[in-house]
Amino acid sequence: MITDARALRPEFVPGDLHHREGQIDHLSSVLAPIQFDHAENITIFGPNGAGKTTIAKYVLSQLERESLGIRWGYVDCMADNTTATALHTLVRDRNLSDHLRRREPRTG
Incomplete structure (x- = not known):
C-alpha cells in the first residue's frame, strides 16, 4: 500500500532504496570519476518498471x-x-537561464 502520495510524482526521489545496493554501488562507481571532471557515458536499460529512473535519480x-x-x-x-x-526542460528545471549569456540582436 502506498502511504505517501508524493511517491507517485515524477520528481519524487526516495530517501532510501531497499534491496538495490548492487545496482546503486555499480552506478556510483561508474559515476565516481565525475568528481575529477571525467566520467564514462552510461546506458541504463531494463524492462518497464524495473526502477532504472529511480536508481539513477537516487544516485545522482x-x-x-x-x-x-x-x-x-x-x-x-x-x-x-x-x-x-x-534542453529547455533542463534549463528551466535547474534554474540555469541566468547562467546563459544573452546575445545582442545583430543590427546592420
Missing part, C-alpha cells in the same frame, strides 16, 4: 548532496522529444 541526488558540484536534471524524452525541448 546522493552525489549532489555530497557537494561534489554536481547538478543534474531529468527529462522525459517521451514528452520532450526534441533536443530543443529537452
Whole structure:
C-alpha cells in the first residue's frame, strides 16, 4: 500500500532504496570519476518498471548532496522529444537561464 502520495510524482526521489545496493554501488562507481571532471557515458536499460529512473535519480541526488558540484536534471524524452525541448526542460528545471549569456540582436 502506498502511504505517501508524493511517491507517485515524477520528481519524487526516495530517501532510501531497499534491496538495490548492487545496482546503486555499480552506478556510483561508474559515476565516481565525475568528481575529477571525467566520467564514462552510461546506458541504463531494463524492462518497464524495473526502477532504472529511480536508481539513477537516487544516485545522482546522493552525489549532489555530497557537494561534489554536481547538478543534474531529468527529462522525459517521451514528452520532450526534441533536443530543443529537452534542453529547455533542463534549463528551466535547474534554474540555469541566468547562467546563459544573452546575445545582442545583430543590427546592420
